Amino acid sequence: MYVVVLKVGSQRLGLVVDDLLGSEEIVVMPLHPLLRPLGIYGGATILGDGGVALILSGEGVARHSGVAHRPLVQEPPALPAAQDEADSRTLLLFRNGPAELLALSIGTVRRVVRIERGHIEHVGDRELVNIDGTAVNVLRLDRFLDLSPCPDRDTLFLILPRRSGTSVGLLASEIVDTPTLPVRVDPQAYRADGILGSMLIRGQLALFLDMDRLLDIWEQATGPGRLALPGGRGRRILVVDDTQFFRQLIKSQLESAGHKVVLAENGREGLDRLADESFDLVVSDIEMPVMDGLAFARRIREEPRFTLLPLLAVTTLSGQEDRNRALACGFDAYEIKLDRRSFLASVGELLQKARSSAIVPGAPDHE
Numbered sequence: 001m002y003v004v005v006l007k008v009g010s011q012r013l014g015l016v017v018d019d020l021l022g023s024e025e026i027v028v029m030p031l032h033p034l035l036r037p038l039g040i041y042g043g044a045t046i047l048g049d050g051g052v053a054l055i056l057s058g059e060g061v062a063r064h065s066g067v068a069h070r071p072l073v074q075e076p077p078a079l080p081a082a083q084d085e086a087d088s089r090t091l092l093l094f095r096n097g098p099a100e101l102l103a104l105s106i107g108t109v110r111r112v113v114r115i116e117r118g119h120i121e122h123v124g125d126r127e128l129v130n131i132d133g134t135a136v137n138v139l140r141l142d143r144f145l146d147l148s149p150c151p152d153r154d155t156l157f158l159i160l161p162r163r164s165g166t167s168v169g170l171l172a173s174e175i176v177d178t179p180t181l182p183v184r185v186d187p188q189a190y191r192a193d194g195i196l197g198s199m200l201i202r203g204q205l206a207l208f209l210d211m212d213r214l215l216d217i218w219e220q221a222t223g224p225g226r227l228a229l230p231g232g233r234g235r236r237i238l239v240v241d242d243t244q245f246f247r248q249l250i251k252s253q254l255e256s257a258g259h260k261v262v263l264a265e266n267g268r269e270g271l272d273r274l275a276d277e278s279f280d281l282v283v284s285d286i287e288m289p290v291m292d293g294l295a296f297a298r299r300i301r302e303e304p305r306f307t308l309l310p311l312l313a314v315t316t317l318s319g320q321e322d323r324n325r326a327l328a329c330g331f332d333a334y335e336i337k338l339d340r341r342s343f344l345a346s347v348g349e350l351l352q353k354a355r356s357s358a359i360v361p362g363a364p365d366h367e
Helices: 058-065 211-222 244-256 267-276 293-302 320-328 340-357
Strands: 002-008 011-017 041-046 052-056 088-095 101-105 109-116 121-123 126-131 134-139 155-161 168-172 174-177 180-182 195-201 204-209 236-240 260-264 281-284 311-315 333-336
Touching: 002 058, 011 058, 052 058, 088 155, 101 195, 109 126, 126 155, 134 155, 134 211, 155 211, 168 211, 195 244, 211 244, 236 244, 236 267, 244 260, 244 340, 260 267, 267 281, 267 293, 281 293, 281 340, 293 311, 293 320, 311 320, 311 340, 320 333, 333 340
Parallel strands: 101 204, 134 168, 236 260, 236 281, 281 311, 311 333
Antiparallel strands: 002 011, 041 052, 088 101, 088 174, 088 180, 109 155, 121 126, 126 134, 155 168, 195 204
């Protein structure tokens, strides 16, 4: 039989397994809330073939099996009350060159693959590497951003994005960590196309990358150009979301498409913005304090002057019941967060539909 020796705290235990399949570099994803009560899993990961693998918790297995009846590892101290759990996200921290610490939301990452520098092939001015029989383009961040160059190490990493239809990966020299932290991005301290902003992580400044925007920049530099979306550019859009990370992310996505964006943190603040300014579209989260997105949509639809104003819900709630409830409250479309292409397509379609079906007399044209 095979026995895997686990070290949990100061103790060791043997876990009997049927077979050993090998080792693999993975990105640990947060465990779904419905699985957390089981206690034996510490996370999950998405494999190269698209399958999901659950990651066992050594301490959880020890408690479940009766080997240990008390916590073997001291629990980390609770976060201060001032830290907003709604802004906590799991990040992938890595380095391109030695000078900068870079961060990505783990939700934008599909897989991290260890590659050998000698396996990178050159085709014209492009670099490609074979990943599971598929040629993947290598995106060197220092060629698109003002960053220190990636060192010539024998072993490197390729960060593959979750965005479908993309055969490109971000080159990294080092994978640092995958912590779950409250995210408060400062968009002003360091401004560059492809960077959402900066934040302090464990005493070090980290640059928070916009994965989708970087892929757009790469596609524009290597392909025929950005796909034109319906609805035109230069529209005024109100974005309502209580999470600072998502406000900045959605703002960046809309501004990269040429629109003008105004932000609000909840439905009440969104109503105040609508009272003072005119907008071509409202994008709103569902779960928010003070006034949630459903109440916000109902209040908007009660106003006759907002009858034709397009409303787009953007949320992490993916259930059909949640979708139906939002549409019943007055939203015209429903999108899941982090699916950038589908989100921008919905934005364009709603703007196009609003322009072609009903133009408010006397309303300014922002084209």
